[in-house]
Amino acid sequence: MAEQSNLKPMLTAAEVNALMESVYPQLNNQFTFYEAIDVFPGGCTVRLNAGERHLRPGGTVSGSSLFTLADIGGYVCVLSHAGPDALSVTTNLNINFVRKAEAGPIDGHCRILKLGKSLMVFDIDIVAGPDGHTVAHATGTYSIPPRKSFQSQA
Template identity: 45%
Template sequence: MTLRDPTPRMNAAQLEAFLDEVFPQLHSGGRTYFVEEVGPMSARMRCDYHEKHLRPGGTISGPTMMALADLALYAAILGQIGPVALAVTTSLSFNFLRKPAPAALIGEARLLKLGKRLAVGEVSLYSQGESEMVAHATGTYSIPVER
């Protein structure tokens, strides 16, 4: 699985404060993304239902779902390695499974591999209160060399 210690280095509050510091633009127009939980090799994030995230037809847009998946994966990685702002997405593959309900969107990220230079994970997206996935993503992040 990994050579790293599975004990998280950052909790949800620390991670949210870090995101506020390095990505203040994330909350442009009001805060809608929240770190709910950080666990061993995992993180859970929420995107509140808001009109700025809707597409024609009144459903949550694909770019909003992709942003949540990317953020949740980033949160899971930083939870493990600590505040490394320059860890970057190198790939993100996305499968839209069903129309999300008009509710908050939950992203549950799980790391599959955490190496020295690359992290690979998956994210399951759910409408809050629903048990069926609305989307599934897999992604890879490049982790910068420690200096």
């Protein structure tokens, strides 16, 4: 499925990070575990700075940490392309884990497959390690709240 080619972001990565910090402070607390690295027409790059707290026994980054990165990728895309409405929510997210991820930077390359008025469909390739191998791939859908319209009453 090809992504839409007419998409233009409304927010930069720095603006999305600031918005997430204000509306979703519990994501990172005072640290920067999950962050938007880049926003571009039709997608974004997000990063998990995976440390000790993200590891399960055996030194593998937990599936829930990678799942969160996939979800954050979708959230960054919807915030940056559909507008800064923090009430956009995940309606579906499917993930396939491909190989082990170790502590360190893990990047998610996210693209919008379809952006409509009420839904955004995306996919994300999660890569890690010095060779940038895919460690997981996910597809998801975000629900976009209806825009508020103000009508004058006579």
